Structure formats: C-alpha cells, structure tokens
Amino acid sequence: MNKEDLLGRLRRIEGQIRGLQQMIEQDRYCIDVLTQISSATRALQSVAVGMVDDHLRHCVADAVATGGRDADEKFTEATAAVARLLKS
Numbered sequence: 001m002n003k004e005d006l007l008g009r010l011r012r013i014e015g016q017i018r019g020l021q022q023m024i025e026q027d028r029y030c031i032d033v034l035t036q037i038s039s040a041t042r043a044l045q046s047v048a049v050g051m052v053d054d055h056l057r058h059c060v061a062d063a064v065a066t067g068g069r070d071a072d073e074k075f076t077e078a079t080a081a082v083a084r085l086l087k088s
Contacts, residue, residue, distance in 0.1 A: 001050035009047050016040040048085050052078070 001009075017040060023033050055078060063074035 001047075001054065006047060006050060009043065009050075013040055013043045013047070016043065045085070052081060052085070055081070 016036065020033065020036050020040065023036065060071075060074045060078055063071040
C-alpha cells in the first residue's frame with residue numbers, strides 16, 4: 001500500500017469510529033456495537049500489516065542490500081514491531 005492508500009483506509013476507519021460514538025450515544029444494541037468494534041479493529045490490523053509489508057520491502061530490504069549492523073538493527077526493529085502487533 002502506498003501513502004495515499006494508507007491515508008484513505010485511515011479516513012474510513014476514522015468514520016467507523018465516529019459511527020461507533022454515535023451508536024453509543026444512541027444506546028444501540030451492545031452486540032451491534034461490539035460487531036462494529038471488531039470491524040474497526042480488523043481494519044486497523046489491515047493497515048498495520050500493510051505498513052509492516054512496506055517496511056520489510058523498503059527499509060529492511062535496503063538495509064540488507066547494504067549489509068552490516070544496519071541490517072541487523074532493521075531486522076530486530078521489524079521483529080519487535082510484529083511482536084507488538086501480535087500482543088494487541
């Protein structure tokens with residue numbers, strides 16, 4: 001995903017969150033709200049996966065091409081980012 005794709009997705013997610021706020025203000029059925037929360041969570045996870053993919057294809061690949069300590073640091077950084085995503 002390029003920058004515009006990511007921003008577009010984040011704008012749609014922002015709209016979902018505003019919709020969730022309205023649902024709660026309107027005392028909508030709890031299960032319906034939870035369903036929408038799940039949808040927004042999956043959408044954010046999709047953005048995160050896209051960002052990890054971009055990081056691996058560009059930042060990590062460039063570092064590996066040049067080699068050395070920077071490559072090791074980029075791998076460690078990427079692994080830590082994936083670990084944080086798995087914890088959430």
